[in-house]
Amino acid sequence: MKTVVFENVSKIYRTRYYQVSALKDINLEIRRGEFIAIMGPSGSGKSTMLNLIGCLDRPTEGEIYIKGTPISGLRDDELTDLRRNTIGFVFQQFNLIPTLSALENIELPMIFRGTDSGERRKRARKLLEIVGLEDVADRKPVEMSGGQQQRVAIARALANSPEILLCDEPTGNLDSKTGEQVMEILAGLRDEGVTVVLVTHDESLRRYAERVVRLRDGRIVDVSAVSS
Amino acid sequence: MYLQLALRNLSRTRVRSALAVIGIIIGVTAITSIGIFGENLKKTVMESFGDIANEVIVLPNSQEGFSFIDERTVELIRKSPYPAAVIPVKADSFEMTYKNQKRFVTVYGLDERGVNELFDVAEGTSDLKPGKTIVGSQIAESLDLRIGSRITVDGKVYRVSGILEEQGARFDIRPDNAIIISERDHKADIFAVIVKLENLGDIEGFKSYVQATINIKDKKVEILEMKSILDRIEEAFGQINLFLMAIAGVSLLVAGVSILNIMLMSTIERTKEIGIMRAIGAQKPDILKIFLMEAGILGISGSTVGSILSIAGGYFVTKLIIGEVSEILSMETVLFAVEGFVFGVGTAVISGLYPAWRAANLEPIEALRYE
Numbered sequence: 001m002k003t004v005v006f007e008n009v010s011k012i013y014r015t016r017y018y019q020v021s022a023l024k025d026i027n028l029e030i031r032r033g034e035f036i037a038i039m040g041p042s043g044s045g046k047s048t049m050l051n052l053i054g055c056l057d058r059p060t061e062g063e064i065y066i067k068g069t070p071i072s073g074l075r076d077d078e079l080t081d082l083r084r085n086t087i088g089f090v091f092q093q094f095n096l097i098p099t100l101s102a103l104e105n106i107e108l109p110m111i112f113r114g115t116d117s118g119e120r121r122k123r124a125r126k127l128l129e130i131v132g133l134e135d136v137a138d139r140k141p142v143e144m145s146g147g148q149q150q151r152v153a154i155a156r157a158l159a160n161s162p163e164i165l166l167c168d169e170p171t172g173n174l175d176s177k178t179g180e181q182v183m184e185i186l187a188g189l190r191d192e193g194v195t196v197v198l199v200t201h202d203e204s205l206r207r208y209a210e211r212v213v214r215l216r217d218g219r220i221v222d223v224s225a226v227s228s
Numbered sequence: 229m230y231l232q233l234a235l236r237n238l239s240r241t242r243v244r245s246a247l248a249v250i251g252i253i254i255g256v257t258a259i260t261s262i263g264i265f266g267e268n269l270k271k272t273v274m275e276s277f278g279d280i281a282n283e284v285i286v287l288p289n290s291q292e293g294f295s296f297i298d299e300r301t302v303e304l305i306r307k308s309p310y311p312a313a314v315i316p317v318k319a320d321s322f323e324m325t326y327k328n329q330k331r332f333v334t335v336y337g338l339d340e341r342g343v344n345e346l347f348d349v350a351e352g353t354s355d356l357k358p359g360k361t362i363v364g365s366q367i368a369e370s371l372d373l374r375i376g377s378r379i380t381v382d383g384k385v386y387r388v389s390g391i392l393e394e395q396g397a398r399f400d401i402r403p404d405n406a407i408i409i410s411e412r413d414h415k416a417d418i419f420a421v422i423v424k425l426e427n428l429g430d431i432e433g434f435k436s437y438v439q440a441t442i443n444i445k446d447k448k449v450e451i452l453e454m455k456s457i458l459d460r461i462e463e464a465f466g467q468i469n470l471f472l473m474a475i476a477g478v479s480l481l482v483a484g485v486s487i488l489n490i491m492l493m494s495t496i497e498r499t500k501e502i503g504i505m506r507a508i509g510a511q512k513p514d515i516l517k518i519f520l521m522e523a524g525i526l527g528i529s530g531s532t533v534g535s536i537l538s539i540a541g542g543y544f545v546t547k548l549i550i551g552e553v554s555e556i557l558s559m560e561t562v563l564f565a566v567e568g569f570v571f572g573v574g575t576a577v578i579s580g581l582y583p584a585w586r587a588a589n590l591e592p593i594e595a596l597r598y599e
């Protein structure tokens with residue numbers, strides 16, 4: 001089964017003075033449970049692609065199917081439901097809510113889903129344990145290191161048990177050792193059947209992926225399986 | 229949890245939030261204490277009219293050429309089925325002399341019962357046998373009249389049997405600068421009949437009785453209702469009060485604008501956060517709720533303090549201007565405090581509406597990209 005399908009997708013950013021073709025005629029299928037890496041030079045359209053999968057943005061042309069559903073016909077609230085229930089985001093800048101503690105940040109997606117508080121607490125604690133951060137539960141983001149913040153962000157992304165995890169340079173702001181810790185967590189998720197889409201510059205991360213998609217100027221120039 | 233989120237966001241910009249709350253406090257206190265003061269003022273004025281609300285005055289209809297009320301009409305009024313004190317009043321003005329001092333005064337002709345119904349006697353008795361007179365407080369003072377003084381009115385001598393207390397505001401008879409003699413000594417015609425109904429609810433009934441018995445052929449009499457006059461005065465006070473409150477409301481408006489301002493700043497500063505929340509599954513109404521809650525908290529805390537302060541404020545302003553306050557926590561005072569509270573919270577929430585709406589409708593991707 002195909003979790004994500006791109007069908008002749010183009011994305012054009014129009015501003016008042018110029019327009020940019022960020023993606024041109026992309027066709028791609030991502031299988032369920034696959035760990036796929038999207039690589040390419042800066043400005044090649046990696047983030048654009050990830051945002052489209054994440055239903056944060058809509059394609060200018062073509063269609064994207066998430067679990068078989070074409071997203072072009074969905075309303076804002078339906079896209080939000082899809083993001084909340086099916087997709088998890090991990091960003092390069094961690095993007096935790098500064099006023100909330102680690103535990104509360106992890107609870108937030110469950111609050112938006114309407115999970116009751118007891119269950120929420122329990123799951124948040126369990127997720128903290130999975131990312132190895134039981135002891136920072138009550139700390140605010142500013143009181144944590146980058147690696148800790150990113151692990152909290154991963155725990156938050158997993159709160160509603162997403163089927164697809166989208167990571168935009170998750171190790172970009174981390175040193176190589178903490179980066180590796182984060183990658184190990186992501187690899188573990190793949191083993192549990194989560195589809196992971198990883199955007200990265202870092203060639204050394206290729207080894208975690210099953211397939212690598214290479215972009216250049218908004219086009220896929222290569223799709224290759226990684227032999228491990 | 230949303231509440232917690234809202235509270236923490238407010239405490240993040242503590243000074244700003246405090247200023248907004250102070251604005252609301254000032255606004256709410258201003259309108260509420262003015263409202264309370266106005267209400268107390270109205271009450272004081274209405275109290276000075278005493279209990280004349282149940283009075284109906286029957287006057288000759290001068291437009292139809294009637295200049296006095298005849299005995300038969302008085303008889304008909306006495307026969308009305310509504311229990312009431314019926315007081316025919318005669319009036320004229322005459323020259324009066326006392327110890328070589330001359331005055332022109334209004335002379336009322338009443339009977340003893342009428343005097344007792346309408347006035348309180350300060351000194352002496354309400355004895356109004358022929359040859360006796362009861363004098364108003366002002367004239368007694370200016371002419372130095374005593375009980376037993378002899379005064380000459382229109383060539384006849386009367387002996388003062390009583391001096392009235394200073395009377396409050398009335399519309400029919402102003403006795404302070406007048407004298408009262410027996411209606412039997414008074415040669416003028418009856419110019420008015422004061423009817424003090426026992427039951428306030430009988431006013432309409434009495435009016436239709438008069439229409440049906442006295443005003444059948446000609447419109448002989450007109451009826452002046454004290455109650456409708458008092459109602460109109462009360463209404464006028466209410467309107468003045470509303471006007472004053474509206475002026476004070478400007479300060480609440482300013483507070484509203486300041487909330488609008490800080491909320492807008494807050495939505496801009498938190499654009500990225502809003503984007504994050506939208507990305508991880510917050511619906512538009514969730515965002516709306518968080519921001520409205522912040523405005524609501526500012527409104528509720530400011531309005532609570534404001535309405536409590538204004539009960540004290542209303543008390544002091546009233547005390548300062550009127551001099552006395554019957555009760556601090558009357559029904560009306562509490563009502564105004566509640567009203568002020570509702571206005572305060574309403575202003576805050578309405579001011580928060582636009583920023584919250586803006587925050588909720590940010591494009592998730594644009595918000596997320598915002599630095």
Ligand SMILES: Nc1ncnc2c1ncn2[C@@H]1O[C@H](COP(=O)(O)OP(=O)(O)OP(=O)(O)O)[C@@H](O)[C@H]1O
Pocket residue numbers: 013014015020021022040041042043044045046047048049
């Ligand atoms: N909101 C936008 N408005 C206009 N142009 C945009 C916008 N977002 C992206 N672009 C343009 O689209 C192209 C692709 O951008 P994208 O962010 O997808 O690149 P990227 O591969 O993620 O680069 P990087 O590795 O630097 O993050 C770039 O030329 C970029 O300038």
Ligand SMILES: [Mg+2]
Pocket residue numbers: 046047048168
């Ligand atoms: Mg990028």
